[in-house]
Amino acid sequence: MMLIACPHCGPRAHVEFDYGRTLDAILPLDAAPEQAAAVLYARDNPRGVSQELWQHTHGCRAWLVLTRHTVSHEISAVVPWVAATAAPRESGA
Amino acid sequence: MTRFSALSLLRAGLTGQKGWSRHWRDPEPRAQYDVIVIGGGGHGLATAYYLAKVHGVRSVAVLERGWIGGGNTGRNTTIVRSNYRQPQLQRLLEYSLTTWETLSDELNYNVMFSQRGALFLGHSDADMTHLAERGDSLRCAGIDAELLTRDQVARLVPLLDMSPNARFPVYGGLIQKRGGTARHDAVAWGFARAADALGVDIIQNCEVTGFAMTGGKVTGVKTNRGEVGADRVGICVAGSSGLVAGLAGLKLPIESHLLQAFVSEPVKPMLDTVVMSQSIHAYISQSDKGEMVVGGDPDHYPTYSQRGSPHRIEEVAAQAISLIPALSRLRMLRGWAGTTDMSFDGSPIIDTTPVDGLYLNGGWCYGGFKATPGSGRLYAHLLATGESHEIAAPFSLDRFARGATIDEAGAGPLPQAR
Numbered sequence: 001m002m003l004i005a006c007p008h009c010g011p012r013a014h015v016e017f018d019y020g021r022t023l024d025a026i027l028p029l030d031a032a033p034e035q036a037a038a039v040l041y042a043r044d045n046p047r048g049v050s051q052e053l054w055q056h057t058h059g060c061r062a063w064l065v066l067t068r069h070t071v072s073h074e075i076s077a078v079v080p081w082v083a084a085t086a087a088p089r090e091s092g093a
Numbered sequence: 094m095t096r097f098s099a100l101s102l103l104r105a106g107l108t109g110q111k112g113w114s115r116h117w118r119d120p121e122p123r124a125q126y127d128v129i130v131i132g133g134g135g136h137g138l139a140t141a142y143y144l145a146k147v148h149g150v151r152s153v154a155v156l157e158r159g160w161i162g163g164g165n166t167g168r169n170t171t172i173v174r175s176n177y178r179q180p181q182l183q184r185l186l187e188y189s190l191t192t193w194e195t196l197s198d199e200l201n202y203n204v205m206f207s208q209r210g211a212l213f214l215g216h217s218d219a220d221m222t223h224l225a226e227r228g229d230s231l232r233c234a235g236i237d238a239e240l241l242t243r244d245q246v247a248r249l250v251p252l253l254d255m256s257p258n259a260r261f262p263v264y265g266g267l268i269q270k271r272g273g274t275a276r277h278d279a280v281a282w283g284f285a286r287a288a289d290a291l292g293v294d295i296i297q298n299c300e301v302t303g304f305a306m307t308g309g310k311v312t313g314v315k316t317n318r319g320e321v322g323a324d325r326v327g328i329c330v331a332g333s334s335g336l337v338a339g340l341a342g343l344k345l346p347i348e349s350h351l352l353q354a355f356v357s358e359p360v361k362p363m364l365d366t367v368v369m370s371q372s373i374h375a376y377i378s379q380s381d382k383g384e385m386v387v388g389g390d391p392d393h394y395p396t397y398s399q400r401g402s403p404h405r406i407e408e409v410a411a412q413a414i415s416l417i418p419a420l421s422r423l424r425m426l427r428g429w430a431g432t433t434d435m436s437f438d439g440s441p442i443i444d445t446t447p448v449d450g451l452y453l454n455g456g457w458c459y460g461g462f463k464a465t466p467g468s469g470r471l472y473a474h475l476l477a478t479g480e481s482h483e484i485a486a487p488f489s490l491d492r493f494a495r496g497a498t499i500d501e502a503g504a505g506p507l508p509q510a511r
Contacts, residue, residue, distance in 0.1 A: 001402045015404045019394035019509055022348075037494035040506060041437050042344035045335030047397045070349075071397050 002068075005078050008060045016058040023051035023065060023084075047071060053081065094290035096201050116282060117289035122296050122321045126154045128476050129314055129323040131301050131337060132330035133157025134166040135277070136454060136461065138284035138295070139469020140329060140476065142200075145291035147470065148477035153293045154323070155285075156316060158300040162281025165332055168431035169462040170354050170376060170388045172367050174211040174272030175236055178227050181487040181499050182440060183234045188484050189467025190271060196466055202283030204275050205381060211272025212241075212249065214370040214416070215264045224267035231269075241266040250366055252417045260415040261373060274367060274378055280465055304341045304451070311341065311450035327452040327476050332432035333397075334455030341448050345455070346437045346493050348508040351430040352391040352459040353401035355409060357423040359383030368416065375412035377420075385423060387413045391433060391459055393509040401430040433459045435508030438498035443471055443485040452476055453490060458511055 002014035063081035144150040175186035215221040231238035305313040313322035369376040389409035436456030471485040504510035
């Protein structure tokens, strides 16, 4: 069982959350078909630290970025999706 | 190989079980093979056996990181059936089921395949419509299926909660009488013994740590016991497919999740059918030792931990007790988890890879055990001829990009949606 520290709701049991996908599997809206296939279907599937999108489905419903170890299940960071994506957007502007 | 017979078993029984010999050798890896199969689970051992037996390829090594049958082969709930809905899966699993039916004779090893019947329960009018449609589809494909009324189900499994206010009321069922269970360890051991007798080297405690490549072609593998050359290398490590393929720079349409299973203390015979409910995703059977074997949903997130979450234990127990209240008095002996190779449409992949000389058999999600002999035959065909068998052809690696997915659950392209 994992305890996930939701930035909005505090530490909650992981059954309140749903795994979405890994952070590298988010499809750009203007992706070419080959890129879309690669992003949607090809995974690193790491044995170790991974960055994943989870949703606090049975809580505040926010999308969160978890930095999580896929063997120990240790969660080293939980960041709101909006905050996690804000930096690249600003630097790209 | 000493052949087993009723007489040889009797003789050993009367002489204090002495004189049993090793079932397979423990060879050092040679420098070069025709084919290397990575992974000594049921599928890998079956592949090696059929390579030698059917295709005459006897220079074969099976490299296993731990001990044979110690991964998902030893962690499943041993259910065998072919009553799927998608035609490609029907052909694949029926091919496997017919192979199961003669497997003990074929291997001269009792895999304890017991065709006790695999029963799906229906819990609503909608469930029964769905089961009838599935049954019709199966019978059109020449696969046995029989729709059962509520009374027939009650007679077949008297311990089910048939009361009108049951948590999951039983409206009827669909049974595949040729389905059942097999002894999972015996499947690994039987294939290992038979493959070894045909000259296959089964090398345990041999972990693949990389691939030897020449001009973009795989020419062998690097292991903790040195480099081993081969013309063709087949990955067969469901659970770790992504890790091994990653050593060759490949990214697969697979995530590793986990599935838990549980057994109770052994009791006298109380259930002689495999009882499943796909509406609530529970499956219950009784092993030959008398243990009640139960399973449910996977844990739905990426993990290699082989260690499940308690909430799933609670859910599986609640479902099992709701269906068969008598289970509530049993103590659970063991629970465990296996790493499942979750593909993006719920179906396996048996194909060549973009890397020359490297082949893939994986993505079996949580349903690989029942396919063990069929998967081995089809993968052996691919490794021996370089071409996919027509039954395996739909299970290609590029089907996702082509939009030709085989989605039994109709749940969309996410591994956790199964």
